Amino acid sequence: MMVVGLTGGIGSGKTTVAGFFKDKGIPVYIADDAGKRLMGDSEEIREKVIDLFGESAYNGSQPERKYIASKVFNDAELLSKLNKIIHPAVEDDFQKWLGKQSSVYVIYEAAILFETGGYKKCDLSILVTAPKNLRIQRLQKRDDSSRDEIQQRMNNQWDDEKKSELADFIIFNDDLEQTKLQVKHIHDKILKAGKNSQKFC
Template sequence: MIIVGLTGGIGSGKTTVAKQFMALGIPVYIADDEAKKLMNRSKIIKRKLIQLFGEQAYINNKLNRPYLADKIFNNTSDLEKMNAIIHPIVATHFKKWVEKQKAPYVLKESAILFENDAYKNCDYIITVTAPKQLRIERLLKRDETSLEKIQAIMENQWNDNKKIEKSDFVIINKDLGETIHQVQLTHNKIVNFTQ
C-alpha cells in the first residue's frame, strides 16, 4: 500500500484538501483526530499523561484539553514529552488502519508530519500552503483563539519553504475551485505511480 503524507501549517486548509481526496475514493487518516480519540481511549496514554501533568489532565475520565493546552502552550519541553507518549501509539494505530484499506493509496494527514519524523514512513508527501495572512484569518474565524496562540503554534511548526523542500507535491489552497483542480492532478499522478 502506498502511503502519502498530507501536511501543511495550521490554517493552510489540510482538511479541505483531505475532503477532496476522500471524494475521489481515497481513505484519509486524520492523525490529529485519531490522537484525540486515543487520548481518551488508551489506558497507556491516560496513565502516562497523568504521570506527566497530574490528575487534572483528565476530568470525569475525559481528557482536560484546556488544561493540557495551557500546560504545553509556550513549553516545548512538555510538548515534546507529550508527543513522545502519543505518537508511537498513533503510529501503531495507523499501521493497523492501513492494513484494512482497499485503495490504490492512502493519505495520512498530519500537521506535524515533518516535525515528528512521520514523513519517513511515507512514500510521497503533499504539502498544502496558503498565504500567512489568509491562514490567520481562517483560524480567527474557525477557532475561539487569539493571534498570540496562532503565532505560537506557527512558530512550533516548520515553515512552508522547509516543508516544500522535502515534498513531492504542493497544493496552494487559496481558491476552492483551483484547489480541487490541483487535488485531481495530484491524485492522477499518484495513481500512475501505483500502476
C-alpha cells in the first residue's frame, strides 16, 4: 500500500488535517504520539534519554516532557541526539502498525518529516501550511505559550518555502471548510493513483 507523509509547522493544523483523512476511512499514524507513548513504555529509550539528560528527565516511568523540552529547544545538537533515540523506535513501531493495515494508502503524520529525511520513505508527501500569525494564535490558545517560546520552536523546523519544494501536495489551512475540500481533492487523486500504480511502500 502507499504511504503518504503528512507534515506541517507547529500550529499549521496538520493533526486536524489528519483527522479529515481519517474521517474518509484512511488509517492515520501520528508519529509524535507514538514517540510519546514509546518514551513511557520502552525501558531502552528511558535509559538512553536519562543518559542524555540525567535523572531529572523522568519521573518514575514517565518522561518529564517540559524539562526535556526546555533542554532541546535552545540546543539543536541535543535535539538531534534525542531524535536519534526516538525516531528509530517510531519507525519500527510504524512498520508493525503498517503490517496490520489493508487500505489503498495510509497517512504517516510527522512534525519534521522533511527535516529528518523521512519523506524519502513515503510514496507521496503533503505539506500543511497556514499564515504565521494564525499559527501563533492557535498555539497560544492551545498551549498558553508565549510568542518567544513559540518562535523558538518554529526555529527548530524548516520554513514552509523550503518544505514546499519537496512536497507533492500543499494544503493551505486557514478555513476548515476549504481545508476539507482540499483534503477531498487530494484523497481522490491518491486513490486513483494508488489503484493504478505498482509502486508501494
